[in-house]
Amino acid sequence: LAVIRDRIEELRGLMKERQVSAYLVPSADPHHSEYVPEAWQRRKWISGFTGSSGDVVVTLDRAGLWTDSRYFLQAEKELEGIGIELFKMGCPDVPDLVTWIAENLRTGDSLGADPQLVPQGRAEETCRLLLRRGIGVKWLEENLIDILWKNRPALSAAPITLQGVEYSGESLEQKLARVREQMKAENVRIHIITTLDDIAWLFNIRGQDVAFNPVAVAYAIVTQENAKLFIDPNKIPDSVSESLRDSVQILPYGQFKGELSGHAKKKDRVWVDPAGVSRWITGIIEEGCDLLYKRSPVTVFKSIKNDTEISGFRNCHIRDGLAMVRFLSWLKRTAAQGGVTEISAAETLDAFRKEQDLYQGPSFVPISSYAAHGAIVHYRATPETDVEIGPQGLYLIDSGGQYLDGTTDITRTVALGSPTEEQRDRFTLVLKGHINLALASFPRGTKGIQLDTLARLPLWDRGLNYGHGTGHGIGSYLNVHEGPQTLSHSTGVDVALEKGMFLSIEPGYYKEGEYGIRIENLAYVVQDEARTTESLEFYRFETVTLCPIDLALILPERLTRQELLYLNRYHERVRETLSPHLSGDDRQFLEDATRPL
């Protein structure tokens, strides 16, 4: 505790030197990644708060942390006695971060912040709101935390690998050609790419710099004439540099700034993605350049999987399904005997995945949650919270794997012992919602927000709901959360679903203090041949996840004929695909778990 308090005092000393009355420490990195490399986890260092999301502001006499409902409990515990106030975002009467700064600083005061860590849009909004109260923003090039943080871990130097065309389905040259075509149409000379998975996709490379996301820390600049990759050269094995040589100029990460300044001098027209570009970048180029703020063509191309990637997804889901079935079979045999905990169960599942070809590691921290823990949507079992999975109750496991040929994300909820009638009722409603969406046909141009409702209808009809989106995009051996497409009523609402986009379908139901239910499969958008006419193109989903849905939790009489047919056909496909690769107890388990209702 004293360590953290000392750090905050040291920061205040520096703030006085730099003449700022408040300093912003966001949980962000220069690439606005969902997972931040250890070397850039400054928010954790200054506050002790370990959650993945939350911003700290330190003033000369106060300090606050803003985080969302996922982390209320954890933040309360971790901030205890440290002198940082917790602001629960979204709760009534809780001021947002900027309002709080405006109220705690005086006219003429300044907020200090690292422009690398603030996206352009947020920077503009913050400046605008503070200016209204006569408060300025100082963009300090040098990060104040970095000055104080002795023994800050170095950025990873782990080597990158090539993602061969056998998995990516498209060469670097072809991808660059498509990007350049878009650039030409927009009449821009250069395109700046800052998002790590966009860079990994475009250059057909993968890295190890960030947990769970196989990406490398880098910037890229594409022009009609060349493509420059700014990355620690020590990470590039000879074989990789040889392969990139013809199309890509590899430069040290630190030279990115100088390159930007050069473009600013040339007054180029530059394409930047408003979601990824930091205030630091726009600050360097905005004077000289004419900026086009528009979603990167790389983000759009990446979201639409080609035939090779689709095959990869189908193939890795067979292997992932085998790991899941062996896990569920093991759980059913073992849990009743006692001794299996949330953490040990997740470890066992990972061990089954490790036996599969092309497996590279988990795609996110698994949510392995028993009984009441299942109602905590983003639960993460720690040694302190870990409990034994008992002989009765619901167990929810949300997990995924990174394979060279694709990324998986699956949730299954299973009953230990005999489920209650209420649990079967709620599970059946969630299943009906899942099937509603999985079977949906929709015209070209339909956005995810228009379909999100389908998964909720059976719950709404009973006065119930769930507090998260219905689905997210997913990368191909890349980030488990990938935009721009979603099945949600709050994000990605302007994005039409396109053929080749992959999405999770994951409705749920949560009863606080008792249990959680979620059924998640991955699916991709295909043409609906049966409904498409000359005048109107229809799309539908094709599910790739292969794993039984617990029959013990279903009330078959509550399913429509169509729903029952869907379930039985799905289970038949799971059985026929996986069964040949299984034997003994596991095979028997699968036979039983996929029997027709």
Added chain:
Amino acid sequence: LAVIRDRIEELRGLMKERQVSAYLVPSADPHHSEYVPEAWQRRKWISGFTGSSGDVVVTLDRAGLWTDSRYFLQAEKELEGIGIELFKMGCPDVPDLVTWIAENLRTGDSLGADPQLVPQGRAEETCRLLLRRGIGVKWLEENLIDILWKNRPALSAAPITLQGVEYSGESLEQKLARVREQMKAENVRIHIITTLDDIAWLFNIRGQDVAFNPVAVAYAIVTQENAKLFIDPNKIPDSVSESLRDSVQILPYGQFKGELSGHAKKKDRVWVDPAGVSRWITGIIEEGCDLLYKRSPVTVFKSIKNDTEISGFRNCHIRDGLAMVRFLSWLKRTAAQGGVTEISAAETLDAFRKEQDLYQGPSFVPISSYAAHGAIVHYRATPETDVEIGPQGLYLIDSGGQYLDGTTDITRTVALGSPTEEQRDRFTLVLKGHINLALASFPRGTKGIQLDTLARLPLWDRGLNYGHGTGHGIGSYLNVHEGPQTLSHSTGVDVALEKGMFLSIEPGYYKEGEYGIRIENLAYVVQDEARTTESLEFYRFETVTLCPIDLALILPERLTRQELLYLNRYHERVRETLSPHLSGDDRQFLEDATRPL
């Protein structure tokens, strides 16, 4: 033809004098109304095009009109031989207006435009895009068309009336107090109101300056201390000015500009609605004032009807239902004998409405369309297109009335003779969609875009769809189209539905060259008591429109039990409410038209 060509040449002369190479003539007025008063229909004057939507640009050697698909045929006809090119918006390879200007002007050239007719958002976007090509925008205070247009009609001087509390349910003072509370919360000194129906609602006045919308041309400025209404004083009868005197200062319309300049000098913080504020207004105040761009609280308050307004809606829908039933009964008896045309039918319906208490006139131009005309979504029968309603085929009538106690908007599709199996099939799908939405339960916070899908599902399931939104908001003896709420996937997508909001539910199906189907009722949002729990509030719709849905077009075996129950109960309610007020043939018609299936 020659007249129009001469006008364009005269305009070019003026353009040369003012040193602009292009001049924009939008179909807009300073208040951005859906219907533009005759005196401001400059686009019609310069082009001869009479459609309600379409912008003209004249350069020194070319001229173009941009309009949407509703008006393609009409514009082609009306522009023939005039020398104005038609640009069909939304068609492939058709440049948008700004792109076309950029391509037809040279660096250093300027576009001229009247800042009163361009909303701030559009002005910014236009300037930004043209600047990229080195083209400037000159905001010319004097409208060039007005200079040329001899005998331009005067603005209406029709008197305004008070909308008494017996219909509005809330006094002007109470409304002002609520607006001022919001202004205080936003820390603004003044709020500028430019939208005519917002002004009518706030001051509890109604006017006759615009067709179909009972509004008066005016501006308003509200501060904590006073409220100023800028309006032609000749329009205010003594009784009205007496009633407003205590709370409102009435000033001539022309003094609005001076008032704005005064606020600019005082450097006030000003609230303007980005949807309604023109470049002219922001041009006057932007230098001095700190502007808050946010939807007007008046727009939000107006959209949520109070108990008095809800009663008014229920009551006027009984009267409107009686007019509709008498009309449908008459049509059934008369059409087969011949001699009834689209126009004469619409006139007859209006005559039935005129017999009802509190009727003030139609709420929009009725769409009275027989057979193939029904497939033209925004069809308007003219003497040239008018056809006799034959003994066979579908007839679609979309119409509405303005009553002192509310506004109606209803569409019914009826079969003359025997409908085909296909027509019954499609009608049944549209009806299923309508009922899906009418019966929906949804948690508080749900937006219209999340529900729009429900009305489409039965059509989507069969590879069909319709090309318009599912529903719009509606005013209380005000505009038939009122925001911000919608049931649409393209507009109002960020607006949560609130208790007391009225919406139309109007799915359809259109077969080009053959027939059109639409079933439209008005409904409002109420608490769903049956589903609301302590932790989750649910809403549902309550339908107010009372008129039979043609049973001859329904395939009862295709309705679910729930849908059949809904239909029978609806018809029972229609019969029990309207029947006591009818007699003879009309009563007999209603009995038959509402018999249970």
